[in-house]
Amino acid sequence: MLRYERVIFLILLQFIVLVSCSKNKEYRMYTENTIELFDTVHIIKGYAKNEKEFKDIYNIYNYEMRRLDKLYSGYENFDGINNLKTINDNAGIKPIVVDKDLLDLLEISIKWNKEINSAVNIAFGPVISEWEKQVVPDSKKLKELSKCTNIDNIVIDKSAGTVFLKEKCMKLNVGAIAKGYAVELVARKMEKQGITSVVISAGGNIKVVGNRKVAKKDKEIRDLRSCKSNFCIGLMPPVYNNIELDSNNPYKKYKEIAKLSVKDMSVVTTGDYQRYFIENGRVYNHVIDVNTLNPSKNFTSVTIITKDSGIADFLSTTLFLLSEEEGKKIIEKLSRDKKIIVDVIWLYKNGKVVITDNLKNGENYVLYAGQ
Numbered sequence: 001m002l003r004y005e006r007v008i009f010l011i012l013l014q015f016i017v018l019v020s021c022s023k024n025k026e027y028r029m030y031t032e033n034t035i036e037l038f039d040t041v042h043i044i045k046g047y048a049k050n051e052k053e054f055k056d057i058y059n060i061y062n063y064e065m066r067r068l069d070k071l072y073s074g075y076e077n078f079d080g081i082n083n084l085k086t087i088n089d090n091a092g093i094k095p096i097v098v099d100k101d102l103l104d105l106l107e108i109s110i111k112w113n114k115e116i117n118s119a120v121n122i123a124f125g126p127v128i129s130e131w132e133k134q135v136v137p138d139s140k141k142l143k144e145l146s147k148c149t150n151i152d153n154i155v156i157d158k159s160a161g162t163v164f165l166k167e168k169c170m171k172l173n174v175g176a177i178a179k180g181y182a183v184e185l186v187a188r189k190m191e192k193q194g195i196t197s198v199v200i201s202a203g204g205n206i207k208v209v210g211n212r213k214v215a216k217k218d219k220e221i222r223d224l225r226s227c228k229s230n231f232c233i234g235l236m237p238p239v240y241n242n243i244e245l246d247s248n249n250p251y252k253k254y255k256e257i258a259k260l261s262v263k264d265m266s267v268v269t270t271g272d273y274q275r276y277f278i279e280n281g282r283v284y285n286h287v288i289d290v291n292t293l294n295p296s297k298n299f300t301s302v303t304i305i306t307k308d309s310g311i312a313d314f315l316s317t318t319l320f321l322l323s324e325e326e327g328k329k330i331i332e333k334l335s336r337d338k339k340i341i342v343d344v345i346w347l348y349k350n351g352k353v354v355i356t357d358n359l360k361n362g363e364n365y366v367l368y369a370g371q
Contacts, residue, residue, distance in 0.1 A: 026049055027047040027048065027049060027197075027213035027214050028047065028048065028049075028050075028214075029045060029046065029047055029214070030045070030046065030047075030048055030051060030054035031043065031044070031045050032044045032054070032055070032058040032062075034058075034061075034062050034065070037065050037066060037069045037202075038065070038069055038072075038178065038179040038182065038202065038203075039203075040179070040202055040203030040204075041203070042061075042065065042200070042201065042202045042203075043200075043201040044057070044058050044061055044198065044199075044200055044201075045198070045199045045201070046195070046197055046198035046199065046209075047197040047198075047212070047213035047214065057190065057195055057198060060186070060189065060190060060193065060195075061186055061190070061200065064182075064185070064186045064189060065182060065183075065186055065202075068101060068178075068182040068185065068186075069182070070083060071083050071084075071098075071099055071101060071102050072084055072102065072105065072174055072178040072182065073085060074088060074125065074171070074172060074173055074174070077089075081099075082096050082097060082098045082099070082102075083098075083102065084102065084172055084174060086098075087163050087165065087172060088125065088165070088170075088171045088172055090164075090165075091165035091167065091168050091169070091170045091171065092165060092166065092167050092168030092169070092170070093168070094164065095155070095157065095160070095162035095163065095164035096162060096163055096164070097160070097161050097162050098161065098162070098163055100161070101185065102163075103156065103158065103161060103163065105174060105177065105178060105181050106122065106154065106156060106163060106172070106174070107156055107158075108177075108181070108310070109122045109174060109177050109314070110122070110151060110154060110156075112177075112311065112314050113151055116314070116315075116318065116330060116334070117318050117322070117326075117330055118151075118290070119289075119290060119317070119318045119321040119322055120176045120177065120314055120317050120318050120321070121149060121151050121290050122151065122154070122172050122173060122174050122176075122177070123148075123149045123150060123151040123153065123154060123170060123171075123172060124149045124173060124288070124290055125149075125170070125171030125172050125173035126145040126146075126148045126149060126169060126170070126171050127142055127145050127146055127149060127288060127290075127293055128173045128175070128288055129171060129173070130142060130145060131284070131286070131288055131295070132286075134277045135279065136279050136284065139293070142293040143293065145169075146293055147169075148167055148169035148170050148171070149170075149290070150167075153165060153166040153167055153170060154166075154170075154172070176313065176314060176317040176318075177310065177313050177314050177317075178313075179202055179203070179205055179313060180205050180266070180268055180309040180310045180311075180312055180313025180314070181309070181310035181313065183200055183202050183205055183207045183266075183309045183310075184207065184266070184308055184309035184310045185310075186200075187200065187207050187209050187309065190209055191209060195209060195210075196209065196210035197209070197210045197211065197212065197213045198210065199231050199233075203274075204268060204269040204270065204271070204274065204316075205266070205267075205268045205309060205312075205313060206233055206266065206267040206268070207266050207309045208231050208233070208262045208263060208264060208265050208266070208267075209264065210263065210264060211229050211230050211231060211263045211264075212228075212229055212230065212231060215228050215229050223259060223362075223366040224259060224261045224362070224363075224364070224365070224366055226261040226363065226364060227259075227261050229263075230261045230262060230263045231261075231262060231263070232259055232260065232261050232262075233259070233260045233262055233267050234256045234258075234259050234260075235256060235257040235258045235259070235260065235267075235269070235303060235345065236256060236257065237249075237251035237252055237254045237255075237256070237257050237369070238251050238252075238271055238272075238273040238300050238301055238347065239252070239273060240273050240276075242278065245273075245283065250349075250350065250351030251300070251347065251351065251369055254368050254369045255368070256368050256369075257345070257347065257353070257367070257368060257369040258345060258355075258365055258366060258367045258368060258369065259365065259366045259368075260305065260359075260364065260365050261363075261364045261365065262305070262364070264307065265305060265306065265307055266304075266305070266306060266307065266308060266309035266312040267303060267304070267305050267312070268303065268304045268309065268312035268313050268315075268316045269301055269302070269303040269304075269316060270287060270301060270302050270316040270317050270319075270320040271300060271301030271302075271320075271347075272285035272287070272295075272296075272299070272300055272301070273285075273300070273301070274286065287317060287320050287321060289321055290321075296320055296321045298320065298321070298322070298323065299320055299346055299347060299348060299349065300347040300348065300349050301320070301345075301346075301347045302316050302319045302320040302327070302344060302345070302346055302347075303316065303344065303345040303347075304316045304319070304342060304343070304344055305342070305343040305344070305345075305359070306340065306341060306342040306343070307340075307341075308340075311340070312342075315330070315331075315342060318330070319344060319346075324346055324354060327344060327346070328344075328356070331343075331344060331356065341358060342356075343355070343356045343358045343359045344356045345359075347369075351369070351370060352370060353367065353369050353370030355367065
């Protein structure tokens with residue numbers, strides 16, 4: 001029997017609404033949820049002087065994310081919008097004029113594929129679509145489809161504002177990048193409008209804008225002193241919506257895997273428990289290796305901590321597909337060549353936890369699992 005399971009929430013945002021005796025006591029924390037966008041539920045938490053002020057913050061996020069969700073969709077057409085599906089529908093036929101935000105997403109995706117690592121390929125849509133049928137595909141068919149995944153056959157004309165796929169069999173899929181990239185776009189817009197104390201939770205994508213307007217009281221700080229002024233993010237243990245799978249889950253005994261103290265940062269996780277199906281007793285996750293054409297088996301999850309949510313999304317999938325050693329080489333190169341600081345938490349299937357050196361235990365994180 002074939003089953004498909006999906007877990008929306010990967011990370012718990014741990015906040016306490018405080019009205020302290022600080023100079024910012026006029027601020028309170030508010031929360032708003034939005035319906036599914038980018039195939040997940042979004043939670044916005046932030047400080048504001050009153051409910052109306054926070055509602056205005058939420059409305060900015062909600063409007064922009066809905067716009068980008070339609071623009072980046074490869075599954076549905078919308079009246080008056082040339083989106084990713086419009087490009088795919090016209091593969092091998094004609095160039096399509098698209099919005100700058102879509103053009104920029106495709107351009108940066110190609111750039112990262114060329115400059116960082118080719119494990120994430122937005123032209124890999126034909127193979128991904130076959131796996132999305134939730135049945136193990138025929139290997140010969142996958143090999144045939146892989147011939148239609150050459151990223152160099154994506155033609156972007158910036159002056160004309162068009163995108164063209166050279167082969168009719170091509171299909172773009174931006175699932176490894178789009179949500180994080182969209183969150184980053186909206187967060188930057190918020191910052192330009194003076195919004196400085198908000199946390200965005202978009203499933204496995206967390207974006208922190210600024211820090212707390214109201215400091216925590218000392219008695220409310222359990223492990224990290226920096227949580228007094230920073231937002232603290234609790235990295236939740238993987239959960240499989242399958243009793244047999246979860247019974248062998250080495251992380252289920254932990255309330256949290258780790259706690260992170262962050263300011264103006266992104267925390268993005270890719271895991272094998274987010275989307276998967278079971279066929280003939282075997283589990284197949286949603287992250288497909290461009291070399292084997294099959295789901296990756298390296299890790300339970302990979303979490304990226306860095307400033308930009310878009311590159312964090314790209315890297316979480318990339319490093320999930322690569323070995324730990326290959327992943328470390330990538331983040332070392334990013335630090336050396338591009339001055340981009342990236343930290344990583346790898347969760348192995350046997351319960352082993354590996355964390356990169358820039359995270360300082362007791363300063364900006366506390367690890368509970370794998371000890």
